[in-house]
Amino acid sequence: MTTANREAFLAALHVGVLAVADDSGGAPVAVPVWYRYEPGGDVVMSLGTDGVKTHLLAASARATLCAQQEDLPYAFVSVDGPVRIDAPDEEERARLASRYLGELAPRYLEATASEQTVTVRLTPERWRTQDYAQLPDF
Numbered sequence: 641m642t643t644a645n646r647e648a649f650l651a652a653l654h655v656g657v658l659a660v661a662d663d664s665g666g667a668p669v670a671v672p673v674w675y676r677y678e679p680g681g682d683v684v685m686s687l688g689t690d691g692v693k694t695h696l697l698a699a700s701a702r703a704t705l706c707a708q709q710e711d712l713p714y715a716f717v718s719v720d721g722p723v724r725i726d727a728p729d730e731e732e733r734a735r736l737a738s739r740y741l742g743e744l745a746p747r748y749l750e751a752t753a754s755e756q757t758v759t760v761r762l763t764p765e766r767w768r769t770q771d772y773a774q775l776p777d778f
Contacts, residue, residue: 651678654709657706683764689758701722
């Protein structure tokens with residue numbers, strides 16, 4: 641994919657799979673996450689403070705996020721790089737809920753208002769991509 645294509649793909653609505661090293665030496669932990677990306681920026685997520693993935697992110701300070709298109713023609717974008725864990729950002733949390741839930745976002749935000757969260761930012765350093773629509777004669 642071109643830079644513009646991969647950034648547009650990552651910015652589109654997909655559930656991402658966040659992968660982070662297991663600090664006990666086991667296999668990486670890979671979990672689905674909601675995320676937001678604007679071309680040229682960081683991948684932004686809101687995660688629970690007590691979750692395994694948040695603790696592993698704090699320990700490793702690096703992660704990979706993969707987004708895929710599950711219908712033909714298949715495509716994916718995977719980015720990895722350093723992560724930064726910031727204080728909770730309720731505006732960001734609301735933006736993510738609206739992105740993934742639409743009109744149900746207010747109900748979700750109300751139901752989860754007591755959850756402690758942090759804002760995680762992954763800065764893409766390395767990109768891996770594939771777009772099967774770009775294959776000749778496919």
